[in-house]
Amino acid sequence: MNNSEFAVRLTDVKKRYLLGKVEVDAIKGITLQIPIKKFNVIIGPSGSGKTTLLNLLGCIDIPSSGCVEVCGQDIARMTDEQASDFRAENIGFIFQNFNLIPVLSAYENVEYPLLLMKKPAKERRELTLKMLNDVGLSSHKHHRPNELSGGQRQRVAIARALVKGPKLVLADEPTANLDSKTGQSIIDLMFEMQAERHTTFIFSSHDHQIMKHAEKVFEIQDGLLMEEKER
Amino acid sequence: MKTLHIAFRNIFRNSRRSLMTILAIAVSSIAIHLFGGYVANIIYGMQSNYVRDNGHLQVYQEGFFDYGAGNPVAYGISRYQDLIHLITNDPQLKEHVVIATPILKFFGIAGNFKKDTSKTFFGIGYIPSDLKKMREWNDYAMQIRKSRLNRIVLADDDIDAGIIGEGMARMLLLCEELNVKNCKEKPQEKIEDKSAAKEDFSFLEETKGVNDPSEGIDKRPRLDLLAATAGGAPNIVTMYVNNTEIQGVKAIDDNYAAMNISLAQRLLYGKGEKKATGIVIQLRHTKDIPFAKVRLKQIFDEHKLDLEIKDYTLIVPMYRQVISFLFALFSFISTIMVIIVLFTIINTMTMSVMERVDEIGTIRALGLRRGGILRQFIAEGLVLGALGATLGTIASVMIATGINSSGIMWTPPNYVDPVPLKIMIFLNPFLSPGCWLGMVMLAVVSSIVPARKAGKMVIVDALRHV
Ligand SMILES: Nc1ncnc2c1ncn2[C@@H]1O[C@H](COP(=O)(O)OP(=O)(O)O)[C@@H](O)[C@H]1O
Numbered sequence: 001m002n003n004s005e006f007a008v009r010l011t012d013v014k015k016r017y018l019l020g021k022v023e024v025d026a027i028k029g030i031t032l033q034i035p036i037k038k039f040n041v042i043i044g045p046s047g048s049g050k051t052t053l054l055n056l057l058g059c060i061d062i063p064s065s066g067c068v069e070v071c072g073q074d075i076a077r078m079t080d081e082q083a084s085d086f087r088a089e090n091i092g093f094i095f096q097n098f099n100l101i102p103v104l105s106a107y108e109n110v111e112y113p114l115l116l117m118k119k120p121a122k123e124r125r126e127l128t129l130k131m132l133n134d135v136g137l138s139s140h141k142h143h144r145p146n147e148l149s150g151g152q153r154q155r156v157a158i159a160r161a162l163v164k165g166p167k168l169v170l171a172d173e174p175t176a177n178l179d180s181k182t183g184q185s186i187i188d189l190m191f192e193m194q195a196e197r198h199t200t201f202i203f204s205s206h207d208h209q210i211m212k213h214a215e216k217v218f219e220i221q222d223g224l225l226m227e228e229k230e231r
Numbered sequence: 232m233k234t235l236h237i238a239f240r241n242i243f244r245n246s247r248r249s250l251m252t253i254l255a256i257a258v259s260s261i262a263i264h265l266f267g268g269y270v271a272n273i274i275y276g277m278q279s280n281y282v283r284d285n286g287h288l289q290v291y292q293e294g295f296f297d298y299g300a301g302n303p304v305a306y307g308i309s310r311y312q313d314l315i316h317l318i319t320n321d322p323q324l325k326e327h328v329v330i331a332t333p334i335l336k337f338f339g340i341a342g343n344f345k346k347d348t349s350k351t352f353f354g355i356g357y358i359p360s361d362l363k364k365m366r367e368w369n370d371y372a373m374q375i376r377k378s379r380l381n382r383i384v385l386a387d388d389d390i391d392a393g394i395i396g397e398g399m400a401r402m403l404l405l406c407e408e409l410n411v412k413n414c415k416e417k418p419q420e421k422i423e424d425k426s427a428a429k430e431d432f433s434f435l436e437e438t439k440g441v442n443d444p445s446e447g448i449d450k451r452p453r454l455d456l457l458a459a460t461a462g463g464a465p466n467i468v469t470m471y472v473n474n475t476e477i478q479g480v481k482a483i484d485d486n487y488a489a490m491n492i493s494l495a496q497r498l499l500y501g502k503g504e505k506k507a508t509g510i511v512i513q514l515r516h517t518k519d520i521p522f523a524k525v526r527l528k529q530i531f532d533e534h535k536l537d538l539e540i541k542d543y544t545l546i547v548p549m550y551r552q553v554i555s556f557l558f559a560l561f562s563f564i565s566t567i568m569v570i571i572v573l574f575t576i577i578n579t580m581t582m583s584v585m586e587r588v589d590e591i592g593t594i595r596a597l598g599l600r601r602g603g604i605l606r607q608f609i610a611e612g613l614v615l616g617a618l619g620a621t622l623g624t625i626a627s628v629m630i631a632t633g634i635n636s637s638g639i640m641w642t643p644p645n646y647v648d649p650v651p652l653k654i655m656i657f658l659n660p661f662l663s664p665g666c667w668l669g670m671v672m673l674a675v676v677s678s679i680v681p682a683r684k685a686g687k688m689v690i691v692d693a694l695r696h697v
């Protein structure tokens with residue numbers, strides 16, 4: 001397969017953290033390729049290294065050894081500013097704790113990435129309103145995060161991640177803090193969005209239930225890749 | 232733009248803490264404003280009073296300032312009218328000069344022979360109408376006390392008239408005639424020896440006739456003034472005391488005798504050339520002093536005149552002392568306020584950063600650069616500073632207005648009688664804008680350290696921090 005058909009390529013990636021004086025190997029040597037335009041799931045129990053892996057893919061961390069290429073770029077070679085700009089342009093994050101900016105309304109939270117990209121006001125407005133509509137929150141656009149339910153917050157977060165049309169969307173256990181019904185609706189929404197836009201999604205979870213939507217599944221355990229399944 | 236907007240909202244997030252910070256800034260600003268306004272009022276008041284009586288600049292014969300005060304004859308300026316003409320008609324100076332007028336300072340002995348007393352005095356001769364004009368100077372639009380406004384000046388045509396200090400009147404036993412208050416009966420002197428000036432020395436008078444109106448016509452108390460003339464011979468003239476005027480410093484009050492310059496000239500120069508010991512120059516604005524000095528120097532050099540120029544701060548040593556004292560006090564208070572504000576803002580901003588670690592991680596992950604984080608927190612400091620400084624300025628104006636209309640009285644340095652306490656915040660045009668700007672800049676500077684801390688955070692650690 002051609003390089004460009006992979007959103008991400010990992011070559012013998014290791015990540016070691018220093019916890020006080022103890023060294024923790026969060027990722028112990030993973031080699032994998034994640035294809036573009038698919039709904040990919042990384043599955044593994046708590047502490048297996050999912051978040052660490054997604055952080056590397058999201059260019060907010062660098063490997064201790066090995067090579068991480070995201071959209072063809074070696075992330076270890078980017079300066080902090082380059083990495084910031086790269087993220088602003090190419091990567092959408094969806095967090096377990098929603099991580100909305102509390103002082104901004106739903107509308108403003110969704111608009112924020114467009115501000116970072118210095119998009120003109122008119123375009124920002126159009127994209128933001130459309131995105132809010134797509135996640136079904138048009139009527140809540142002036143609400144602050146603390147005036148929204150967990151599910152609504154995560155919808156805002158999804159809108160925020162997708163509004164700029166990123167190459168890669170990373171969702172780290174986005175349903176872990178939601179009840180199962182709401183969680184399911186969030187998963188459905190993401191799947192719908194991915195199907196519409198053909199964005200590369202990388203979704204992490206410790207819940208095997210999730211896998212029914214997945215086109216590709218990577219199972220990790222203890223910082224090692226155990227299994228890779230195509231569906 | 233958005234950065235400021237977000238900063239504003241973040242400030243209202245922990246409104247209690249922000250309010251305390253804003254209040255700390257405001258209180259500091261109030262302290263600086265009120266004390267600054269108080270100091271400004273003293274300094275500008277002193278300056279105004281001084282400039283009204285003595286002008287901004289005084290021109291002397293070289294050496295007079297240091298050595299000549301006792302020798303008006305040796306240090307007299309000849310043809311001073313020509314010099315004044317030169318100054319007031321100079322195309323460059325003309326617009327800056329309100330007035331240039333001669334003065335004559337000298338020492339002499341004054342005798343009240345009706346009461347058999349005499350004492351030395353410090354005499355000053357001037358042109359009454361010029362002094363009257365000088366006293367209208369009020370460049371800072373200061374409220375002039377009634378007692379000062381209603382001061383009696385001599386009249387140009389009343390050539391034998393004079394004004395003496397209250398202390399001088401007391402010593403010359405003129406309390407009754409001149410209505411001097413607080414005049415106790417003079418204690419009996421132990422040694423009955425007044426031979427020093429027992430006799431009327433009017434026999435010395437050169438200008439008999441002119442200066443000798445028959446008694447009865449003039450009811451004013453009469454003093455005989457004695458001084459050495461140009462030739463070295465003693466001369467004497469008669470001065471009629473119009474009234475007394477208390478002088479700020481007792482040593483001056485006890486020796487002060489002001490008079491029409493023509494009387495002083497008659498005493499000192501007799502029939503010879505009438506000179507002046509100095510030219511008093513009053514400018515339109517105090518800030519014109521440096522320019523006026525340079526230009527005067529040029530004029531003097533051009534005409535080969537050996538004259539020196541002294542500005543009012545040099546002539547009254549007290550003026551400089553008071554200013555440097557007040558300035559030191561002001562700096563001290565300001566420094567304390569600055570330190571308080573500095574620590575308050577550093578503390579507030581540090582807490583603000585610590586509370587928002589995950590938020591910092593999030594927006595960094597979304598792609599905001601380190602500099603953006605830095606800007607965000609500095610913007611918060613800026614907004615806090617601007618709110619505090621603005622509140623402080625408004626509150627200061629209100630408090631100052633309250634104090635100014637409360638009628639609290641006090642006696643400033645170098646004053647004899649109490650005056651209403653005034654806090655003039657805008658008298659010094661730099662005080663309020665400077666304080667505002669200073670507070671805002673201080674807020675920005677104190678935010679830099681916490682903001683840098685926020686900018687340097689490791690994103691993944693920040694995101695894990697919950
Ligand atoms: N910043 C860190 N410092 C120290 N240890 C860490 C750090 N991040 C993760 N770890 C450790 O790495 C391992 C993998 O963590 P993580 O990637 O969060 O797993 P998961 O997301 O699958 O639960 C865990 O043992 C965790 O304690």
Ligand SMILES: [Mg+2]
Nearest residue numbers: 050051172173
């Ligand atoms: Mg995790």
